[in-house]
Amino acid sequence: MWQLVFGVRPWKLLEAWCKFLTDHHRRAISKDTWAQLLDFAWTVKPDLSNFKDDAMSAWPTLVDDFVDHQRKHNAANNHSSNTEINQACSSNHRLLKRSLGPDYRQLTRRARRQLQRAGVSQRAVQAVAAPPAPAPAPRNLVSNVSEVGIRDAPLKPLFPDEPPPPKEGSPKLRVAIVGCGLAGLSTAVELVDQGHEVEIFESRPFIGGKVGSFVDKAGNHIELGLHVFFGCYHNLFRLMAKVGALENLLPKEHAHTFVNTGGDVRLLDFRFKLGGKDIGAPFHGLKAFFTTDQLSALDKAQNSLALGTSPVVRALVDPEGGMRSVRSLDNQSFSDWFKGHGGSQGSIDRMWNPVAYALGFLDCDNISARCMLSIFQFFATKTDASRLRMLNGSPADRLLRPITDYLEARGVKIHTRTGARDMLWEEDEDGRPRVSGIRMTTAGRERIVKADAYVAALDVPGVKRLIPEDHAWSKRFDVFGKMHRLSGVPVITVQLRYPGWVTELGPKPEKHGKHGSNPAVPQRLSSDPADPNAAGRGIDNLLYSADADFSCFADLAITSPVDYYREDQGSLLQCVLTPADPYMPLSNEEIADRVHKQVLNLFPSARGMAPVFHSVVKIGQSLYREAPGMEPFRPPQKTPIDNFFLAGSYTQQDYIDSMEGATLSGRLCAGKIINAVPQLAS
Known part of the structure; x- marks a missing residue:
C-alpha cells in the first residue's frame, strides 16, 4: 500500500532520508527548483484537475521525467553545476497551488523527498523555460486617478464619478463574482476600494477572459486575441494607473497603417x-x-x-x-x-x-452604424x-498580474478552474426572487458559495449558460429573455514566428505599387550580427489590411518586445482572422499555412522564409455580434433580482465590445452595488 501511494518502498525512503541528513554538502530543495518542477508539471499535464485526481500514481514518474529533462538540458547548454538559480516562481506555480488547495502541502512534501533522492539541489537545476524578461521598474501606483480620466473622456457618462469614501461603520458586503475577465476585475477593484469582501471564480486555469494569455510548454506566450489600446480608453487607463500597470503601455505613432498587396503600405496619418x-x-x-x-x-x-x-x-x-x-x-x-x-x-x-x-x-454590411459612428465621434x-498603444509584453504579465496583485494584497480570493453550474434562488414574502447561492464545481467537487451580492461577469455564451432560456427568470423578466437574442462572433488568432523580419521597411524602389505610390519593402533578417538590420526593425504599430483574411495584425516582436522579442529569431506576427466561420472546421496546420501564404502576398520580400513556430486559438463566440437592431437586447448592470448584477462589455454602455467597454461595465456594476449597500446588507 505504501509503495502504491508514495511510489517507493519504505526502507528506500528511510535510506534516502538518512543519506540526506548525513551529507553536509546536500542543499535543501529551493523554492526556485520547486517552481520549475511545477512549471514542468504544467507543460506535461496541463489539466490540473486531472493531475490532482491521479497525483498519487503519476507523481513519481513526473518527477523522474523532470530530473531527466533537467540533466539533458544542462548537458546540452554546458551549464556549470554552480550556476545560481534566480528565476521567480511562475504563474503556473500559483495556479497549481490554487487548484490543489489543501492537498498542495502533502504533494509538496512528497515531491521534495523524491527530488532529494534524485540528487537535485539548488545549484544543479536550470530553468525549464526561457530566461524571464527583464523585470520592469517598480510600479508607480497613481493615487490621483483623475490624472488619466475625466478631463479627456469624450463624454462624461463614459467616465463615472468616483464613489464617495465609505462612512465609518457602514456595512461591508460579501460579493461573489463569476468570471475573471476585465469586467470582473474592474468590478472587484471598485468594491475592495470601498472595503467590501470579494471572491472571484474563474472556470479556466488562467484569468483574463478574452484578454487572457498563457505560456505553452515551449515558453511561448499565447494570446486569445490582439489587444490594442485606443487613446479614449480612459476607464481602462484609470484602472491600470491605480494598480501600477500604466507604465507597461507603449504609445505608437499617431497613424493607422494599411498594408496592401505587394508590400504597398499606406497611412491614415493623424x-x-x-x-x-x-x-x-x-x-x-x-x-x-x-x-x-x-x-x-x-x-x-x-x-x-x-x-x-x-x-x-x-x-x-x-x-x-x-x-x-x-x-x-x-x-x-x-x-x-x-x-x-x-x-x-x-x-x-x-x-x-x-x-x-x-x-x-x-464587416460594414453587418455591423451597426451606431458602433462605427460612436468611435468616429x-x-x-x-x-x-x-492614437494607439500596445502592451510592452504579454497581457498576463503586463496587465492582469498587476491587477490581481492589487486585489490579493487587499484580501480578494481568486479561484481558477472553478465553474458556476447554476444559481440557487428563493422568493421572499412578496414573491420577489433572490439569489441564495451559486453552485460551484472544482475538480469534480461541488460546493455552494454564499454572498450578499452576486455578479455574473461573463461573456454572452457564459451568461446564457448560467441563465438558460428555459430558466424561470428568462420567462418572467424581459431583461433575461431578451439577452438570449444576443450571440457572439467566431474569431481565430494566429501567431507565426519567422526567422527574419517580415515587416521591416527598406528603400522604396522606383516602380510604383498597385495603388499609385512607392511601396515600402520589408527586409529579411541578416545573419551577420554586425548588420544593423539584425537588431530587429519593422512597423511598430497595429496593421490593417483589405487584402487578407486577417483584418488586423501586428509584429509583436516589435510592438511588445519585453516578452516577444528573441535575439535569435525575427518577427512574431499575430493575425486576427475575421470572419472566422470558414476557418473554424480547418486544422491548425491548414489555418497557419493559409495565413502564411497571405503574409507573403502582403510582404513579397519575405518569400523564402517559413514560420519556425505557429499557434492557433479558436474562439467560437468572442465579441457579441453588434449587428443592426441589437442594442435593445443588451441588459443593464442592475437586474430585476435585487442581489444579482451583470458586468461585461455586452451590457448597456456606450463603448463597443472592447477592453474599455468591459472596464466601464465593471465600474457601472460596482456603482449599482455600492448604491444598494443598505438594502443588500439588510
Whole structure:
C-alpha cells in the first residue's frame, strides 16, 4: 500500500532520508527548483484537475521525467553545476497551488523527498523555460486617478464619478463574482476600494477572459486575441494607473497603417503640425482623411461628404446630442448609412471594412452604424482618442498580474478552474426572487458559495449558460429573455514566428505599387550580427489590411518586445482572422499555412522564409455580434433580482465590445452595488 501511494518502498525512503541528513554538502530543495518542477508539471499535464485526481500514481514518474529533462538540458547548454538559480516562481506555480488547495502541502512534501533522492539541489537545476524578461521598474501606483480620466473622456457618462469614501461603520458586503475577465476585475477593484469582501471564480486555469494569455510548454506566450489600446480608453487607463500597470503601455505613432498587396503600405496619418505646433481635434482628423493615399481622390471626396453629414459634426459642439443621434442609428448597418449619405463602396472596401473587422469582427454590411459612428465621434472630438498603444509584453504579465496583485494584497480570493453550474434562488414574502447561492464545481467537487451580492461577469455564451432560456427568470423578466437574442462572433488568432523580419521597411524602389505610390519593402533578417538590420526593425504599430483574411495584425516582436522579442529569431506576427466561420472546421496546420501564404502576398520580400513556430486559438463566440437592431437586447448592470448584477462589455454602455467597454461595465456594476449597500446588507 505504501509503495502504491508514495511510489517507493519504505526502507528506500528511510535510506534516502538518512543519506540526506548525513551529507553536509546536500542543499535543501529551493523554492526556485520547486517552481520549475511545477512549471514542468504544467507543460506535461496541463489539466490540473486531472493531475490532482491521479497525483498519487503519476507523481513519481513526473518527477523522474523532470530530473531527466533537467540533466539533458544542462548537458546540452554546458551549464556549470554552480550556476545560481534566480528565476521567480511562475504563474503556473500559483495556479497549481490554487487548484490543489489543501492537498498542495502533502504533494509538496512528497515531491521534495523524491527530488532529494534524485540528487537535485539548488545549484544543479536550470530553468525549464526561457530566461524571464527583464523585470520592469517598480510600479508607480497613481493615487490621483483623475490624472488619466475625466478631463479627456469624450463624454462624461463614459467616465463615472468616483464613489464617495465609505462612512465609518457602514456595512461591508460579501460579493461573489463569476468570471475573471476585465469586467470582473474592474468590478472587484471598485468594491475592495470601498472595503467590501470579494471572491472571484474563474472556470479556466488562467484569468483574463478574452484578454487572457498563457505560456505553452515551449515558453511561448499565447494570446486569445490582439489587444490594442485606443487613446479614449480612459476607464481602462484609470484602472491600470491605480494598480501600477500604466507604465507597461507603449504609445505608437499617431497613424493607422494599411498594408496592401505587394508590400504597398499606406497611412491614415493623424500627425498634424503647423508652425512647429501640434494641431489637434477635429483638424488632425480632417487632415488625415484628406491626405490619406489608401483611398482614391473620388473615394476621399465621397467619404468627406458622408462624414460631413454625420452626427459627428453635431458632436463637435454638442457631444451629448451627437451621441443621442448616434444611438438612434442602431437599426441601420454602417454600409446602408454610409452609402445613403454619399459614401462610396470603394471607401468601404479599402478602409472601413478592415476597421470594422478590427473593432467588432464584422464587416460594414453587418455591423451597426451606431458602433462605427460612436468611435468616429470619439476620434473627432478628442485628439488622442485615435492614437494607439500596445502592451510592452504579454497581457498576463503586463496587465492582469498587476491587477490581481492589487486585489490579493487587499484580501480578494481568486479561484481558477472553478465553474458556476447554476444559481440557487428563493422568493421572499412578496414573491420577489433572490439569489441564495451559486453552485460551484472544482475538480469534480461541488460546493455552494454564499454572498450578499452576486455578479455574473461573463461573456454572452457564459451568461446564457448560467441563465438558460428555459430558466424561470428568462420567462418572467424581459431583461433575461431578451439577452438570449444576443450571440457572439467566431474569431481565430494566429501567431507565426519567422526567422527574419517580415515587416521591416527598406528603400522604396522606383516602380510604383498597385495603388499609385512607392511601396515600402520589408527586409529579411541578416545573419551577420554586425548588420544593423539584425537588431530587429519593422512597423511598430497595429496593421490593417483589405487584402487578407486577417483584418488586423501586428509584429509583436516589435510592438511588445519585453516578452516577444528573441535575439535569435525575427518577427512574431499575430493575425486576427475575421470572419472566422470558414476557418473554424480547418486544422491548425491548414489555418497557419493559409495565413502564411497571405503574409507573403502582403510582404513579397519575405518569400523564402517559413514560420519556425505557429499557434492557433479558436474562439467560437468572442465579441457579441453588434449587428443592426441589437442594442435593445443588451441588459443593464442592475437586474430585476435585487442581489444579482451583470458586468461585461455586452451590457448597456456606450463603448463597443472592447477592453474599455468591459472596464466601464465593471465600474457601472460596482456603482449599482455600492448604491444598494443598505438594502443588500439588510
